[in-house]
Amino acid sequence: MRLSRYFLPTLKETPAEAQIASHRLMLRAGMIRQGAAGIYSWLPLGLKVLKKIEQIVREEQDRAGAQEVLMPTIQSSDLWVESGRYDDYGKEMLRIEDRHGRQMLYGPTNEELITDIFRKEIKSYRDLPKNLYHIQWKFRDEIRPRFGVMRGREFLMKDAYSFDLTEEDGRKSYNSMFVAYLRTFARLGLKAIPMRADTGPIGGDLSHEFIVIADTGESEVFFDKAFDALDPMIDAGAGDDLQPIVDEWTSIYAATDEIHKPDNCPVDASKLVTGRGIEVGHIFFFGEKYSAPMGASVQGPDGETTNVQMGSYGVGVSRLVGAIIEACHDADGIVWPESVAPFKVGLMNLRAKDDECTAACDKMYAELTKAGVDVLYDDRDQSAGAKFANMDLIGLPWQLAIGPRGLKNGVVELKNRGSGERVELSPEDAVTKLTG
Missing domain, CATH: 3.40.50.800 (Anticodon-binding domain)
Structure with missing residues (x-):
């Protein structure tokens, strides 16, 4: 592409509203422009990076056996009432009424809609397991959107949802996504560390967030330098037992500042690394949290009807653009990893x-x-x-x-x-x- 023909409105000065490196550099490099608070237009340079990240995420989901679908941005509130989350979600949910008086919403996540799709089409254990994902725009009405695409209101997200007959099978699906995430972030040129996390409004009892280490990260993190010896590019085939790999990664100490207790830290001070972290992915196993209230069940091998075991797995695709810049920049500008660079x-x-x-x-x-x-x-x-x-x-x-x-x-x-x-x-x- 000839730059004389390319739409690349770079800026010499940093806009006053940009508080962190990625926001400053994305504006200055002509990647994005703000349309409203926390809502951005992606210009050609930024969109090229976004698409490259999206494709790597897609390839690793496909490699792990997930199948791509595309769900709408607008959802019926009925499904959220059925699951019990409509009133609980709070003001972050953008609620809409259509011309017929029906209550709709701009989806902040898709557990309810994918469960509805599953329960209408899958009736037998023979059709399990299933893992369905999509890459779609979402909206959460943040009370204080800031930091550019790092904490915007509209964002591009990959979310996957697994359906299994038993808890044991569900945890195998969870492990598969765990490994897929390690590979994804490594291919993006990032060092990502899995940390046990609170499940929040998603629910469940098993969850990990993937934290990218960057000097300008949002929160302080603590981890054992033993992570440096692990290779995230795990070459595992379909049906392989991934539990030992997950155990190896999760047995090494890693904690956010909210959890870390200096007086009770199990890692010797000489081996403990302190840094800043940015959350770029979050995975959950929540069993029957949605399948039970929404009737997502199948007939088991014994003829009995049983609720399926579910998990969900999110990656902030647009957030990753900012996270990569936070981890990969210097005083002069962005330093793109070649895998996601808009041009080589x-x-x-x-x-x-x-x-x-x-x-x-x-x-x-x-x-x-x-x-x-x-x-x-x-x-x-x-x-x-x-x-x-x-x-x-x-x-x-x-x-x-x-x-x-x-x-x-x-x-x-x-x-x-x-x-x-x-x-x-x-x-x-x-x-x-x-x-x-």
Whole structure:
């Protein structure tokens, strides 16, 4: 994509309302713009990142055996009355009345609706287990939306729901999602630590939240450095016993500041790591909390009718954009992990009015694009300093600068955004490195 044609409204100054790094940088990098408090439009650069995160989340859900559906944003209040949550949920729920006087709501989560779908279609234990997920926009009317997409009112979320015959089978589904989450966050370039959590309004007695470690995280967390030795990219097949893996990850000490008791901490001070954390995922096993009141039951192998065992599994997809930036930025801007970067390479023409320089840049752009490399080509007539600063701000993994001086010596300059390392090499070698 040529930057002269791309909609990328970057800002030199930080808007006054932006209090944390991700909010500042998403506004400055032209990724989002606010439409109302806690509600944002996603501009081309931000949307590319959002879609890449969404796809990684989707691939890991599919790998774990979950099946994708798509449920609506608007739900009938009748289902929530039936489950007993309509009055309990509170003012975060946006309640709507349609033209016929029916009470509707903008879904903050989907336990009720997916349970209704299940109970109408599944009647026998032979059709179990099932795990259904979707990636959909949600709305929660936060009393104080802030921090950009980190605590907005409208957000994109992946939520999955498992249905099993027995509690033992339900916990197997829970373990499968636990492992899928470890892999998902690792692929996103994040260090995520599972911590036992309160189930809150979702309910149940088993829950873990996945905390990303970032200097600017929301809350203080404490964990054993033994986590560093664990590999989150677990290669487990369908039907494998994942309980030992889950036990290994959950047996290591990890606690938020609300739970951590310094005087009773089981970890030696030399092994205890203190950091800041951001919640990016939350998983729950709640048994019959929804299946019992809503009649989601199947006929078991003994002919008896039994309520199914359920769990739910959420990932804040849009929140992850902010979380990644919180974990991956420096004084100059964003430093994207390559797996989610909006473009792999930022190609800069340092002298747009020079015909030879422009011809070399056009050729490089064509070669990289043909090789399948996603390139943002800064072909604008601006100073070299402004172009370098802009590329640092938006944080693409590689910067490729071509100028008249380098061309005379037969070289271009390649910079790695993460390490800051700069090298001069031939145009041919640059293409080889970027396509290798």
